[in-house]
Amino acid sequence: MAVIPALRLDGVSFSYGTLPALADLSFSIAPGERVALLGKNGAGKSTVVRLVAGLERPDEGTVWVGDWDTHDAAPEQLARRVGSVFQHADQQLFASTVRDDVSFGPRALGVGAREVERRTDDAIEDLDLAPHAAHHPYDLPPAFRKLAALAGALALEPALLVLDEPTIGLDGALRGRVTRALLERSAAGVALLVITHDLTFAAETLERGLVLDRGTLACDEPLAGLLGDATRLEPLGLVAPPVAALSAALDLPGRPVRAADAARELARVARGRPGP
Amino acid sequence: MKSLTLEGATFWYPATESPALREVSLEVAQGEVVALVGALGAGASTLLLVAADLAPRVTGGRLAGAVARRDRSGIVLPTPWTQASGMAFTVWDEVAFGPANLAWPTHEIARQVDRALERLELIPLASRDPTTLSGGELQRVIIAAILAMDPGLVLFDEPAAELDAGGARTLWRLIRLLAKEGKAVLLATSALDALPDVADRVVWLEDGAVRAVGTPDLLADVAACDAGLGTSVATVWRASGLPGPYPLTVAHAVQRWR
Numbered sequence: 001m002a003v004i005p006a007l008r009l010d011g012v013s014f015s016y017g018t019l020p021a022l023a024d025l026s027f028s029i030a031p032g033e034r035v036a037l038l039g040k041n042g043a044g045k046s047t048v049v050r051l052v053a054g055l056e057r058p059d060e061g062t063v064w065v066g067d068w069d070t071h072d073a074a075p076e077q078l079a080r081r082v083g084s085v086f087q088h089a090d091q092q093l094f095a096s097t098v099r100d101d102v103s104f105g106p107r108a109l110g111v112g113a114r115e116v117e118r119r120t121d122d123a124i125e126d127l128d129l130a131p132h133a134a135h136h137p138y139d140l141p142p143a144f145r146k147l148a149a150l151a152g153a154l155a156l157e158p159a160l161l162v163l164d165e166p167t168i169g170l171d172g173a174l175r176g177r178v179t180r181a182l183l184e185r186s187a188a189g190v191a192l193l194v195i196t197h198d199l200t201f202a203a204e205t206l207e208r209g210l211v212l213d214r215g216t217l218a219c220d221e222p223l224a225g226l227l228g229d230a231t232r233l234e235p236l237g238l239v240a241p242p243v244a245a246l247s248a249a250l251d252l253p254g255r256p257v258r259a260a261d262a263a264r265e266l267a268r269v270a271r272g273r274p275g276p
Numbered sequence: 277m278k279s280l281t282l283e284g285a286t287f288w289y290p291a292t293e294s295p296a297l298r299e300v301s302l303e304v305a306q307g308e309v310v311a312l313v314g315a316l317g318a319g320a321s322t323l324l325l326v327a328a329d330l331a332p333r334v335t336g337g338r339l340a341g342a343v344a345r346r347d348r349s350g351i352v353l354p355t356p357w358t359q360a361s362g363m364a365f366t367v368w369d370e371v372a373f374g375p376a377n378l379a380w381p382t383h384e385i386a387r388q389v390d391r392a393l394e395r396l397e398l399i400p401l402a403s404r405d406p407t408t409l410s411g412g413e414l415q416r417v418i419i420a421a422i423l424a425m426d427p428g429l430v431l432f433d434e435p436a437a438e439l440d441a442g443g444a445r446t447l448w449r450l451i452r453l454l455a456k457e458g459k460a461v462l463l464a465t466s467a468l469d470a471l472p473d474v475a476d477r478v479v480w481l482e483d484g485a486v487r488a489v490g491t492p493d494l495l496a497d498v499a500a501c502d503a504g505l506g507t508s509v510a511t512v513w514r515a516s517g518l519p520g521p522y523p524l525t526v527a528h529a530v531q532r533w534r
Contacts, residue, residue: 087411088355143434168434169354171466172504172511246529266513
């Protein structure tokens with residue numbers, strides 16, 4: 001029997017009033033797959049997140065979350081399968097401490113008290129939020145609020161995580177934390193759909209790139225090849241991240257796009273030559 | 277001419293014992309772009325709020341030390357959507373809201389709004405309802421709205437956060453242009469790879485205090501790389517075990533490699 005995709009969009013169109021956002025969009029994401037949703041501002045990326053979370057319904061076509069049609073499922077039901085971080089995460093935080101906010105999701109799902117504790121502890125630990133767990137979310141900088149929202153999505157332990165710009169304002173160490181947490185979840189079978197303009201983060205974390213252009217799918221291919229090809233990125237409104245540009249400029253074997261891979265190749269090539 | 281001078285500035289948020297800024301001394305001159313870098317929570321956003329005269333005036337809390345501003349400032353917050361007036365039905369009117377509150381003559385408001393919209397490449401969106409914009413589009417509108425007030429000191433907190441590659445490139449170029457026109461620019465960003473082309477000086481904040489000040493070359497220092505504040509290229513170079521000094525950018529790396 002074929003594996004049911006974690007997410008499938010089937011001919012989805014959507015407009016905000018008279019303003020078209022998505023036109024006949026189709027793609028699917030397998031369990032455990034790590035997908036970047038890329039594209040210019042206004043391309044329709046955040047609309048995809050709202051459709052998958054059930055906050056909007058497609059005008060045409062179907063959004064399938066596993067074997068659920070979002071037409072028939074309320075957002076609170078979809079939360080059993082989808083953990084979302086919205087563009088303006090502030091709007092999804094409401095508890096008086098970070099810890100209460102993170103634990104709200106599993107509590108609302110009706111899981112047992114001990115399990116709520118475990119999930120909350122894990123999510124807070126995964127994102128290094130323990131020092132801020134007792135703080136009011138609004139006493140923290142916006143980037144921490146986004147992390148708190150992400151921890152809340154992780155605590156749902158959903159089959160699919162849909163994240164809109166999860167790393168805005170994060171420093172390198174915390175971006176690394178997010179990458180590690182997402183790789184762990186993916187290894188356990190969680191599908192990831194991540195909107196980001198941070199292609200360095202995308203290269204480190206994700207494996208497949210979907211590029212939206214004015215509401216339609218302009219590109220769907222492995223991220224490593226795409227990010228290393230500056231001539232193809234340009235018309236899509238994207239710029240190669242520095243590591244990919246470095247690999248291309250020095251012609252490193254395999255054109256690595258991740259920092260650790262590039263460092264390894266750089267060392268290997270340097271050993272075989274007199275300089276630098 | 278100094279636009280902003282901080283001398284031994286220490287700031288406490290309300291009901292906190294540990295200061296968010298410690299003895300920070302810093303000058304930003306007209307025509308200069310100064311970038312604040314550091315780990316999240318190091319104090320960059322707080323420093324911008326102090327520079328904008330929002331802390332402690334609006335935030336509450338307590339400030340010790342001296343802060344002198346020569347110019348009127350404008351700040352783009354890291355949550356630009358909270359800066360929309362909510363009272364405009366078009367992008368043009370949203371950008372005009374600030375200048376109108378400065379009681380400028382109508383023709384001057386129109387001139388500044390048109391110029392700001394053009395600079396942020398927003399002319400095609402001028403008649404759009406701001407509530408229908410994407411996050412990145414709205415971020416550009418808010419930047420335009422701040423610039424339309426013609427502040428002498430421009431403060432940016434993560435100004436490229438929601439911008440696509442083209443929007444970010446436009447913004448970084450515009451920031452250089454603002455400096456060329458004589459404005460003082462102080463910005464906080466985690467987009468370290470952009471800084472070699474943008475910043476005249478980089479200020480490294482740690483735990484609310486200034487750890488180091490230098491040219492963008494600071495972002496290729498061993499200590500900065502160790503603290504996660506190296507550029508991507510410097511960080512890869514260091515991780516490869518190749519000897520320093522580490523290249524700051526791809527162009528520098530190519531020179532070193534030859």
